[in-house]
Amino acid sequence: xxxxxxxxxxxxxxxxxxxxxxxxxxxxxxxxxxxxxxxxxxxxxxxxxxxxxxxxxxxxxxxxxxxxxxxxxxxxxxxxxxxxxxxxxxxxxxxxxxxxxxxxxxxxxxxxxxxxxxxxxxxxxxxxxxxxxxxxxxxx
Amino acid sequence: xxxxxxxxxxxxxxxxxxxxxxxxxxxxxxxxxxxxxxxxxxxxxxxxxxxxxxxxxxxxxxxxxxxxxxxxxxxxxxxxxxxxxxxxxxxxxxxxxxxxxxxxxxxxxxxxxxxxxxxxxxxxxxxxxxxxxxxxxxxx
DNA sequence: AGCAATACGGATAAGTTTGTCCCTATTTGA
DNA sequence: TCAAATAGGGACAAACTTATCCGTATTGCT
Numbered sequence: 001x002x003x004x005x006x007x008x009x010x011x012x013x014x015x016x017x018x019x020x021x022x023x024x025x026x027x028x029x030x031x032x033x034x035x036x037x038x039x040x041x042x043x044x045x046x047x048x049x050x051x052x053x054x055x056x057x058x059x060x061x062x063x064x065x066x067x068x069x070x071x072x073x074x075x076x077x078x079x080x081x082x083x084x085x086x087x088x089x090x091x092x093x094x095x096x097x098x099x100x101x102x103x104x105x106x107x108x109x110x111x112x113x114x115x116x117x118x119x120x121x122x123x124x125x126x127x128x129x130x131x132x133x134x135x136x137x138x139x140x
Numbered sequence: 141x142x143x144x145x146x147x148x149x150x151x152x153x154x155x156x157x158x159x160x161x162x163x164x165x166x167x168x169x170x171x172x173x174x175x176x177x178x179x180x181x182x183x184x185x186x187x188x189x190x191x192x193x194x195x196x197x198x199x200x201x202x203x204x205x206x207x208x209x210x211x212x213x214x215x216x217x218x219x220x221x222x223x224x225x226x227x228x229x230x231x232x233x234x235x236x237x238x239x240x241x242x243x244x245x246x247x248x249x250x251x252x253x254x255x256x257x258x259x260x261x262x263x264x265x266x267x268x269x270x271x272x273x274x275x276x277x278x279x280x
Numbered sequence: 281a282g283c284a285a286t287a288c289g290g291a292t293a294a295g296t297t298t299g300t301c302c303c304t305a306t307t308t309g310a
Numbered sequence: 311t312c313a314a315a316t317a318g319g320g321a322c323a324a325a326c327t328t329a330t331c332c333g334t335a336t337t338g339c340t
Contacts, residue, residue: 108206299324300322
């Protein structure tokens with residue numbers, strides 16, 4: 001496991017939140033668990049872009065940060081379930097607000113992100129299909 | 141300037157927010173500008189841990205993302221001021237909520253962050269039991 | 281017998297962000 | 311005259327995160 005060499009600054013609330021929410025997929029992992037996707041394989045189907053390896057790593061960190069619990073059922077084939085802790089649940093309204101803000105401003109955000117020169121050209125454009133109908137009302 | 145090789149996924153609102161808010165100092169930069177610290181030197185005094193170099197880089201990104209504007213006064217010594225755009229201001233309530241959540245839970249957050257083994261050594265003991273009772277059941 | 285599904289993680293590579301070091305310039309004040 | 315304040319940025323190094331590739335194991339279906 002990677003060990004940090006630089007101690008993070010933990011001066012204010014924002015720093016602290018950063019520490020537990022930083023991670024490319026963490027917020028969405030929390031959201032999908034909140035939606036009832038408890039098993040790793042379900043989560044991976046919901047977030048196809050994440051690899052299983054990284055999904056495991058980030059779930060482990062969420063666990064260490066007491067955002068989720070993990071239950072391993074000693075059956076074969078293996079079965080594992082994650083759940084939000086009470087603490088983790090207190091984050092859900094925040095995540096929802098963030099997602100809603102992103103949705104409200106999605107055209108503008110997409111524009112400023114794509115027109116920024118940090119992206120390497122050649123976007124295959126229109127890769128996406130976006131949302132499953134059940135998700136239409138939610139931040140995604 | 142660094143150019144990304146991997147196109148980020150921009151499927152949902154949360155992805156989009158991630159793109160513009162990701163960055164170790166960005167949220168705090170926005171907050172301090174909101175509080176009236178407009179000049180780079182003021183911002184650096186507010187966030188001593190960030191280097192000037194990185195502060196400039198992140199300010200530039202916020203500018204590209206239309207979160208802040210930059211005004212250069214042609215005087216000597218140089219004078220520069222940043223301000224939130226109307227768009228940037230719509231983020232402030234969100235940032236405030238996040239910070240408040242972090243403040244409310246700061247003891248717990250500090251504990252789980254510090255007791256986590258990703259931090260390099262030398263934290264004054266405090267064993268930390270964080271039981272993983274279910275773990276023992278499977279051979280992994 | 282072979283393969284998919286379930287799940288985990290070490291070693292290593294690639295990608296990305298952040299930090300360090302150095303250079304540019306002018307004015308004011310010690 | 312020299313230091314400090316103001317602001318910017320190129321080249322590079324270090325730190326950190328994420329991805330790839332492999333290996334472990336069992337059950338059940340074809």
